[in-house]
Amino acid sequence: MADIARLAGVSTATVSRALNHSPLVNEETRNRILELAASLKYSINIGAQNLRLRQNRTIGVVIPFDRKSHQHLTDPFLLTMLGSLADALTEQGFDMLFSRIATDELGTALAAPFDSGRVIGVIVVGQWGRHQELNELAARKVPIAVWGAQLPQQLYCCVGSDNVSGGRLATEHLLAQGRRRIAFLGDLDLPEPAQRYRGYRAALERHGIDADPQLQVSCPFLPSGGRDAVTTLLGRGVPFDAVFACSDLLAMTAIDSLRAHGRRVPEDVAVVGYDDIEQSSYFHPRLTTVRQPIGAAAQALVAKLLALIDGAPAPSVELPTELVVRASAGEAS
Amino acid sequence: MADIARLAGVSTATVSRALNHSPLVNEETRNRILELAASLKYSINIGAQNLRLRQNRTIGVVIPFDRKSHQHLTDPFLLTMLGSLADALTEQGFDMLFSRIATDELGTALAAPFDSGRVIGVIVVGQWGRHQELNELAARKVPIAVWGAQLPQQLYCCVGSDNVSGGRLATEHLLAQGRRRIAFLGDLDLPEPAQRYRGYRAALERHGIDADPQLQVSCPFLPSGGRDAVTTLLGRGVPFDAVFACSDLLAMTAIDSLRAHGRRVPEDVAVVGYDDIEQSSYFHPRLTTVRQPIGAAAQALVAKLLALIDGAPAPSVELPTELVVRASAGEAS
DNA sequence: ATGAAAGCGCTAACAG
DNA sequence: CTGTTAGCGCTTTCAT
DSSP states (O other): OHHHHHHHTSOHHHHHHHHTTOTTSOHHHHHHHHHHHHHTTOOOOHHHHHHHHTOOOEEEEEOOBOTTTOOSOOOHHHHHHHHHHHHHHHHTTOEEEEEOOBGGGHHHHSSHHHHTTSOSOEEEEOOTTOHHHHHHHHHTTOOEEEESOOOTTOOSEEEEEOHHHHHHHHHHHHHHTTOOOEEEESOTTSHHHHHHHHHHHHHHHHTTOOOOGGGEEOOOSSHHHHHHHHHHHHHHTOOOSEEEESSHHHHHHHHHHHHHTTOOTTTTOEEEEEEOOGGGGTSSSOOEEEEOOHHHHHHHHHHHHHHHHTTOOOOOEEEOOEEEOOSBTBSOO | OHHHHHHHTSOHHHHHHHHTTOTTSOHHHHHHHHHHHHHTTOOOOHHHHHHHHTOOOEEEEEOOBOTTTOOSOOOHHHHHHHHHHHHHHHHTTOEEEEEOOBGGGHHHHSSHHHHTTSOSOEEEEOOTTOHHHHHHHHHTTOOEEEESOOOTTOOSEEEEEOHHHHHHHHHHHHHHTTOOOEEEESOTTSHHHHHHHHHHHHHHHHTTOOOOGGGEEOOOSSHHHHHHHHHHHHHHTOOOSEEEESSHHHHHHHHHHHHHTTOOTTTTOEEEEEEOOGGGGTSSSOOEEEEOOHHHHHHHHHHHHHHHHTTOOOOOEEEOOEEEOOSBTBSOO
């Protein structure tokens, strides 16, 4: 900027004003400065500007990972969420600082980019069993919006889908297809699968069916999850004619594995997934699944976070959930 | 920092030194300051620090989008690349500033985060037909590493796979399966598909087969691409017994569409994809595809960019390409 | 071992 | 309309 001031024969203050399109500066001068800046490919140093203005238009996005298992980021649901968040943020004129943090460091590392002034708020995808740490951040007034499940005593703003009714929807559909031995795939230690399980239980109960604990198998949201779950299920020797998986990734890998074991889908085993990622529409058989509106979720997360940053209240929301009937669980009922 | 200085009864200079673990400061004083900082959840303002130190550890990552078609970021290949870049960057201790830019603005907008000092280098995923603009940036000494195809007169550092041999590999495999009418799906206006097409042509030629232009269909890397291509192909009424698609996304949506049209894969039509995204291994039929090592690619992009930033030379590289034989094109030959 | 002071690149009173 | 000056939060000589 000093260079430009010298070349234009004015003070840096004038250059600053011109660059910011202040009406105070003479049009001729402004044009001269603007041309000069363009020809030098000069662009205001945002860091210095932020420092001076005490502002910032960068939002942190964190997708945690589990140190033990989840080395790489490959779950299509998470990836799609990331893409949608990028789109939503771009649309609002914010930059996205993306980072991955190990779940066991969430408590300390999550707020670092905020405390150090790099971002003005953080979006976290998933609770990862760190409800308490997230609550502490919210209590500290760190602007934070989390994708996940609503929990009791939740201080932080949470955006999620209606997991209980999602679980109910999926199970009711399977029951309507005449299935009675419905396996449940998902990690009950995580809030979202736990709520979906409640919906699953409720639906069974409504039909007078006892839930068989042998049909519930815990598995992480990983590609190996569906495969391992099927192996476990088969190993237990319990009969089952349907599977409700807590994510489409799990559903797809389970289907692949069932097929490898000679079970036809949906004839022998009907499968319902959760998420409705794009791939579900061209997977074979096309996946029947509980739709989570990812695009809307990303928009909501951004909107909530911006509200929080503005000091406005941002109550948690549960996005409506919807069953998308395709082929993997038999025809529409 | 001023607060801490006051509370600790020292100057900000000492606080700064203590926080940076300078050996110059008395151990007792340092501990007092460190504790104070921890209890206040204080963390150095990175913006100010960067300004003063004239440094920065943020890298820009850009995934362009085509204004006309590609509204949202859903291609699993791109998403996986993004995830891998995030992992590679995190591993090296760099932050990632992610942005989406319309292809028609690449020339001007790509360097903005660099010129404004927000990032010290940029990774661009895909050339998007903007070879010239990318060259100009490189000529301007903007540190930039691009995922794409090597082209004549390329000034920028490019990391890509060996597309010609990839195309050859895929086609040879199909030929070895006895297929002779091989459709090619991909946009020849883009450098990578164009190179893969050269490999395709070379393989056909080696077997004394004339390439039928009716078998080449242009389609963008979108979910609708494979479907539309199949419709076009069927509409042309030309017989075909195989498809080589320029991405797994295209291959999968093409397979879905073929199935909808009553064609069995691989019996009636053998299909080979390109990329080897994770989903290919649990798609049905499991996809035979040309593997692009995405993780290695991300590592290479980061390494190249860091070299460039250090002022070191960073020659372009072509990563080796490999055929992964699964089920969508028949048994292994 | 610590403090005073200057300055990184920018903007906003305040004068003129 | 434009220049002077102070200061955003930090680090680093240079003194002491």
